[in-house]
Amino acid sequence: MSERMLxxxxxxxxxxxxxxxxxxxxxxxxxxASEILxxxxxxxxxxxxxxxxxxxxxxxxxxxxxxxxSQAGLRAATAMKQVGLNVASDPFMSxxxxxVKGGFLVISADDPGPHSSQTEQDSRLMAMGAKVPVLxxxxxxxxxxxxxxxxxxxxxxxxxxxxxxxxRVCHANQDILPGPVAPSDRKALFEKNPARWAATPKFRxxxxxxxxxxxxxxxxWEPTAPRxxxxxxxxxxxxxxxxxxxxxxxxxxxxxxxxxTLPLWQVVQPYPLHGDFVTTVLEQYDEILVxxxxxxxxxxxxxxxxxxxxxxxxxxxxxxxxxxxxxxxLIASFAGIETPEAPAPAAEGGRRPTLCPGCPHRASFYxxxxxxxxxxxxxxxxxxxxGINLGGVDTVLCMGAAVSQACGFYHAHxxxxxxxxxxxxxxxxxxxxxxxxxxxxxxxxxxxxxLVILDNATTAMTGNQPTPALGWGAGGVPTATVxxxxxxxxxxxKFCKVGRPGNLPAFTDLMKEAVAFARTDGLAVVxxxxxxxxxxxxxxxxxxxxxxxxxxxxxxxxxxxxxxxCPALVYDEEEKRVAIDTLICTDCGVCxxxxxxxxxxxxxx
Amino acid sequence: xxxxxLIISGVGGQGILFLTRILAETAIxxxxxxxxxETHGMAQRGGVVISHLKAGEFSSPLVRPGRADGLIAMKAExxxxxxxxxxPGGWVVxxxxxxxxxxxxxxxxxxxxxxxxxxxxxxxxxxxILIGYAVARFAASGDFFSPDQVIGTIERRLVxxxxxxxxxxxxxxxxxxNAAG
Numbered sequence: 075m076s077e078r079m080l081x082x083x084x085x086x087x088x089x090x091x092x093x094x095x096x097x098x099x100x101x102x103x104x105x106x107a108s109e110i111l112x113x114x115x116x117x118x119x120x121x122x123x124x125x126x127x128x129x130x131x132x133x134x135x136x137x138x139x140x141x142x143x144s145q146a147g148l149r150a151a152t153a154m155k156q157v158g159l160n161v162a163s164d165p166f167m168s169x170x171x172x173x174v175k176g177g178f179l180v181i182s183a184d185d186p187g188p189h190s191s192q193t194e195q196d197s198r199l200m201a202m203g204a205k206v207p208v209l210x211x212x213x214x215x216x217x218x219x220x221x222x223x224x225x226x227x228x229x230x231x232x233x234x235x236x237x238x239x240x241x242r243v244c245h246a247n248q249d250i251l252p253g254p255v256a257p258s259d260r261k262a263l264f265e266k267n268p269a270r271w272a273a274t275p276k277f278r279x280x281x282x283x284x285x286x287x288x289x290x291x292x293x294x295w296e297p298t299a300p301r302x303x304x305x306x307x308x309x310x311x312x313x314x315x316x317x318x319x320x321x322x323x324x325x326x327x328x329x330x331x332x333x334x335t336l337p338l339w340q341v342v343q344p345y346p347l348h349g350d351f352v353t354t355v356l357e358q359y360d361e362i363l364v365x366x367x368x369x370x371x372x373x374x375x376x377x378x379x380x381x382x383x384x385x386x387x388x389x390x391x392x393x394x395x396x397x398x399x400x401x402x403x404l405i406a407s408f409a410g411i412e413t414p415e416a417p418a419p420a421a422e423g424g425r426r427p428t429l430c431p432g433c434p435h436r437a438s439f440y441x442x443x444x445x446x447x448x449x450x451x452x453x454x455x456x457x458x459x460x461g462i463n464l465g466g467v468d469t470v471l472c473m474g475a476a477v478s479q480a481c482g483f484y485h486a487h488x489x490x491x492x493x494x495x496x497x498x499x500x501x502x503x504x505x506x507x508x509x510x511x512x513x514x515x516x517x518x519x520x521x522x523x524x525l526v527i528l529d530n531a532t533t534a535m536t537g538n539q540p541t542p543a544l545g546w547g548a549g550g551v552p553t554a555t556v557x558x559x560x561x562x563x564x565x566x567x568k569f570c571k572v573g574r575p576g577n578l579p580a581f582t583d584l585m586k587e588a589v590a591f592a593r594t595d596g597l598a599v600v601x602x603x604x605x606x607x608x609x610x611x612x613x614x615x616x617x618x619x620x621x622x623x624x625x626x627x628x629x630x631x632x633x634x635x636x637x638x639x640c641p642a643l644v645y646d647e648e649e650k651r652v653a654i655d656t657l658i659c660t661d662c663g664v665c666x667x668x669x670x671x672x673x674x675x676x677x678x679x
Numbered sequence: 680x681x682x683x684x685l686i687i688s689g690v691g692g693q694g695i696l697f698l699t700r701i702l703a704e705t706a707i708x709x710x711x712x713x714x715x716x717e718t719h720g721m722a723q724r725g726g727v728v729i730s731h732l733k734a735g736e737f738s739s740p741l742v743r744p745g746r747a748d749g750l751i752a753m754k755a756e757x758x759x760x761x762x763x764x765x766x767p768g769g770w771v772v773x774x775x776x777x778x779x780x781x782x783x784x785x786x787x788x789x790x791x792x793x794x795x796x797x798x799x800x801x802x803x804x805x806x807x808i809l810i811g812y813a814v815a816r817f818a819a820s821g822d823f824f825s826p827d828q829v830i831g832t833i834e835r836r837l838v839x840x841x842x843x844x845x846x847x848x849x850x851x852x853x854x855x856x857n858a859a860g
Contacts, residue, residue, distance in 0.1 A: 078707055080700060080703050080715075189718055212738075213738070213740070245716065245718065246716045247703055247713070248712075248714050248715075249712055321738040322741070325739040326739075398741050398743045399743045416743065416745045417745045417764075418763060419763045420760055420762070420763065424756065424757065424760045425690055425725060425726050427691075427725055427726035429725070430691075430725060608692075656797070657797065657805075658802075
């Protein structure tokens with residue numbers, strides 16, 4: 075490949091992986107990291123590479139699979155979002171002690187903002203906690219380069235390396251000249267060494283000592299040393315930046331005319347911070363501005379609270395993205411210059427995120443509300459979190475927690491004797507990811523609630539990756555399947571029925587039956603099965619299309635727009651009634667059964 | 680054409696990422712460095728979607744408020760939400776039935792692309808109608824990509840997709856024709 079291509083940061087990292095001869099990549103989808111693995115699968119096919127590429131059932135499993143490949147001497151990587159690393163933190167912490175053989179990269183994508191996440195946590199702190207070096211790219215191009223640097227670092231010191239891009243790197247596109255692909259000719263060869271790979275606590279003490287020795291050397295490793303980006307005149311003040319904050323700072327310095335007067339150091343390895351660098355900046359400069367997302371990881375290591383301006387000093391906000399306009403203000407203030415005030419955004423406006431027109435989850439939530447109007451509704455992580463708009467979601471904690479929280483609500487209320495209806499919702503991918511262990515707990519402890527598995531035959535929110543039930547994996551390759559109903563029954567669930575939420579009257583009846591069962595007999599599972607409307611990979615049959623129109627019976631009561639909240643149902647202020655937005659209506663026809671005045675009618679095609 | 684900073688704004692499902700990609704690849708074909716920034720996931724579901732595009736010597740993927748040369752709004756309601764990105768005198772191209780208020784000092788170009796897309800029988804072509812309109816409007820000024828450059832990008836990109844390529848070019852041309860009228 076010899077021409078510049080527009081690559082998403084995630085595609086660029088994926089290309090870096092195949093350039094570096096990585097053999098095994100495993101991932102679980104999560105925004106903003108999802109396109110890394112799907113792109114690796116595409117490059118693998120295009121270059122016909124000997125690789126194992128998989129969507130694992132969750133991040134812990136993904137990390138453990140990739141790590142074992144590294145133990146067998148191959149280059150391996152795992153990719154996830156920051157909250158995914160929480161799931162994988164158990165093996166991650168331990169792998170730092172045991173070390174690696176083949177280069178091992180943990181790509182953990184952070185989401186300052188947060189645009190699509192439960193938290194703004196900083197994976198670099200996790201790296202610091204695990205005592206693993208972390209690389210922090212400023213752009214898609216640098217992310218691609220650091221994949222290769224990361225493997226070299228990993229193999230030079232036999233240590234896992236974290237690559238930590240953020241949303242603005244993962245989901246930025248840049249023109250990139252991809253490097254040559256180097257297919258690996260390594261063969262897996264696991265050399266037994268129980269004292270290391272199965273170390274008991276006594277040996278772990280020794281491994282911890284070795285880890286500290288490695289970190290001291292990594293803090294002096296030349297290829298990842300901080301770089302002075304502008305040949306600045308001797309100055310009293312300097313900026314130290316990492317990640318996309320360094321890219322923003324570079325542009326802002328140019329625009330403010332400070333490029334020749336204010337030194338900008340870019341740190342690509344925020345932990346461990348290079349020892350000579352720490353000494354140099356603290357000796358050379360009276361004041362240091364530290365720009366980094368999201369936590370003050372470099373600032374913690376530049377331990378001089380009187381001269382270092384950053385998050386801990388209160389100069390830089392600790393919450394939210396460091397936007398370029400924010401950085402402009404910080405740099406101007408640090409340099410003691412005035413800048414014209416930037417135009418302010420309009421007051422919050424626009425549309426809130428909502429379930430797509432025709433989304434089967436909307437019908438499921440509507441039926442759940444009808445079946446258990448006074449219920450408690452624990453839910454989970456995925457598109458269906460947006461069921462909150464419909465009043466069908468009361469809690470969202472983390473992957474799989476809908477089931478365990480439903481157990482908790484049941485046991486908590488049972489102590490007082492009055493148990494409300496509890497209807498938990500969880501997506502199909504999330505159920506496989508983290509819903510099974512708490513389902514087992516529910517059965518064993520006789521927690522009585524309804525669990526609705528919203529089975530839209532995909533992992534929708536992250537871009538329609540496969541689930542274990544579908545029979546295909548990364549890059550569309552065939553896989554074996556796991557039967558959801560069989561799995562639920564094997565956990566000991568007596569009531570397990572499947573329904574199609576788009577058939578609203580029948581599905582509402584099924585929900586009522588499940589709620590009644592849970593009140594008297596125990597745990598009930600309903601599988602709400604209907605494909606995602608935006609999933610282009612879905613191969614099976616779709617429900618029949620039912621084109622609808624609004625009749626003169628509409629009196630503008632807005633029940634449909636407030637209670638059903640389909641974006642294709644629009645209240646027309648002038649006509650004082652509801653109209654169909656035919657540009658986005660999917661002809662699902664579910665709203666026919668929603669209007670209390672029967673004013674939504676099916677019409678011929 | 681020198682450096683360009685653009686904001687492209689709409690709601691989920693309107694094809695903003697494709698539109699951004701067409702413009703970005705056009706910039707690459709002209710030998711310009713390019714960066715774009717987009718949102719995915721939760722933010723995408725029916726909510727407001729914004730895409731930043733910077734062609735030229737830039738290092739940050741984001742446009743700062745008051746710096747954008749142009750705003751392409753695929754929904755009229757988005758103009759109010761994102762107009763603060765415009766530099767003084769920055770232009771607006773908006774899919775609307777009438778010009779939105781509050782844009783004094785900005786050249787505003789209005790096209791009813793919703794109606795045109797429905798007439799074309801291809802609601803998904805909204806983005807291409809809009810881009811065709813925009814490039815034709817700026818054809819003479821040299822402030823933006825030219826119609827031929829964008830047509831070239833679409834032909835390269837969809838070279839192996841006969842029907843889709845023809846439908847895309849038809850939508851692009853429809854937008855261009857409406858700019859002439």
